[in-house]
Amino acid sequence: MNNKVIVGTLVGAILLFGWQTLSWTSLGIHDEALKFSANQDSIIQFLERNISTPGQYLIPTVPPGSSETEMEAQSKIWEGRPWAIITFHDYRKVDMFTPVLKGMLIAILSVLMVNLVIRQLRKTKFLPVFATTLSFGLVSFFFVWYNNNIWFNTPWSVLWGELVDSVMGWSLCGAWLGLWYSRK
Numbered sequence: 001m002n003n004k005v006i007v008g009t010l011v012g013a014i015l016l017f018g019w020q021t022l023s024w025t026s027l028g029i030h031d032e033a034l035k036f037s038a039n040q041d042s043i044i045q046f047l048e049r050n051i052s053t054p055g056q057y058l059i060p061t062v063p064p065g066s067s068e069t070e071m072e073a074q075s076k077i078w079e080g081r082p083w084a085i086i087t088f089h090d091y092r093k094v095d096m097f098t099p100v101l102k103g104m105l106i107a108i109l110s111v112l113m114v115n116l117v118i119r120q121l122r123k124t125k126f127l128p129v130f131a132t133t134l135s136f137g138l139v140s141f142f143f144v145w146y147n148n149n150i151w152f153n154t155p156w157s158v159l160w161g162e163l164v165d166s167v168m169g170w171s172l173c174g175a176w177l178g179l180w181y182s183r184k
Contacts, residue, residue: 005115008180012111012133012173017104019169023161030161047088057086085152110136111173118181126178133177137170 023029037043051057060078062071114133121128145162148154 004181005112005119008115008118008177009108009112011180012114012176013104013107015172015176016111016169017107019172020103020107020165023165023168029164032157033161035157047086048090051086051088054088054090057084057088059084059086114173114177118177124181126182129181130171130174130178133174134167134170137166137173141166 060074060081060083062074066074114136118124118129118132121132141163145154145159145166149156149159
């Protein structure tokens, strides 16, 4: 791997990770994504009594192994009623170091993959590099976040921040890589 890829990756990852840090903290872009409930203590106690294994739960749903007939019958009963997706953890550990480290490593890996694709471009001028980089962010948003909206009705209060992050974070990274690769 040459210096162009190494420097491009490290600076791009810092820009991408830095944008996400700002968007989740001082910019408040994700403020509406996670809602507060004044009944949170009662809800947690109820969940602790009724869920024994950490995981993600779709409520209501049929038990594993249910027949298609059972699923269809239950779907008719549940139509028009409330439902929830719950991510349950049985233990909360306040630890910023591990998520920050993992987040930075994922940013490095993601930008490295972009750099490896950019190296295959015939022209490494600003616009093709920028567009290629931004495409990675948009593909990630559409395939992961928007698909969750399609299948699980993930609210736009959640999607909005993810869309802004995808466009802004990858645009910053793309602008940097566009300038970096178009340099002689």
